[in-house]
Amino acid sequence: MLVSSQTDLEFVGQAGNGVEGIAMAATALPDVILMDIRMPVMDGIESTREILAAAARRGGPQPRIIVLTTFDLDEAAMRAIRGGASGFLLKDADPEFLLAAIRTVHAGTSVIAASATRELFENFDTHVATVVPEVFEKLTSREKDIFVLAARGLSNSEIATAEFLSEATVKTHISRVLGKLGLRDRVQLVVFAYENGLTD
Structure with a gap:
């Protein structure tokens, strides 16, 4: 309802789990996907990887994926970003912020839940390298x-x-x-x- 209320946005599909999400992305070819981290059958992390890999095999534009999570410091969100997600938002994000995030990632910029950037990466083991690449x-x-x-x-x-x-x-x-x-x-x-x- 929120997305469809905007004149510049079109809602093209919804999936109940990660496997359905992969199938939906392949047929609807959305520009932006809001991906729940925790879903039955296949979680949002694996689904994100599969959707982006399938898009790469097709050779067309890759969808931008925004991961939705319940917790500000969520290791799963970090893993989703490593898997190719364009950022993450909290599920209780303000509706206007969510809409702005959709437009932002569609324009090619990334989004991360407010004030979470440093905490997200400092609070989890990122296996920091000792040699500059x-x-x-x-x-x-x-x-x-x-x-x-x-x-x-x-x-x-x-x-x-x-x-x-x-x-x-x-x-x-x-x-x-x-x-x-x-x-x-x-x-x-x-x-x-x-x-x-x-x-x-």
Whole structure:
């Protein structure tokens, strides 16, 4: 009802479990999926992986997946992000925030439940690497600075202020960083940073 009430959004399907979700995604080809973490038959983590893998095999655009969870610090949400989800929200999120999140991920940006970025990655074992990956050295000094600020959860405007740059320039740098590191979005950037000890 919430989605259908918006003139720019269209509700295309609903599934009762992860297996049904995979089938629905294959036929309805949604742009954005709201995925419950805990479902019968197959959970949202495995379903997320399967949906994205199927989309990759088809060669078409991949749906953006927002994971819905009950707990602010949920290890399952972390695993879903590693599996390719574009972020996570709490199930009690304000309706307007949920709608904004759908539009945000459709536009190519990621979302994480407010104030949870640092806590999410610091409270779980991420097997932090002790050696900086070679691919990271492909970044310029400026790109490394912007990478660290983005990994800490700063917005483009906040990075622009901190680095005395325009937002457009920051956006360009972020795109280059993602491209060089082979990352899809800012959520994957945060995971990459924490797993490789690159947040300091």
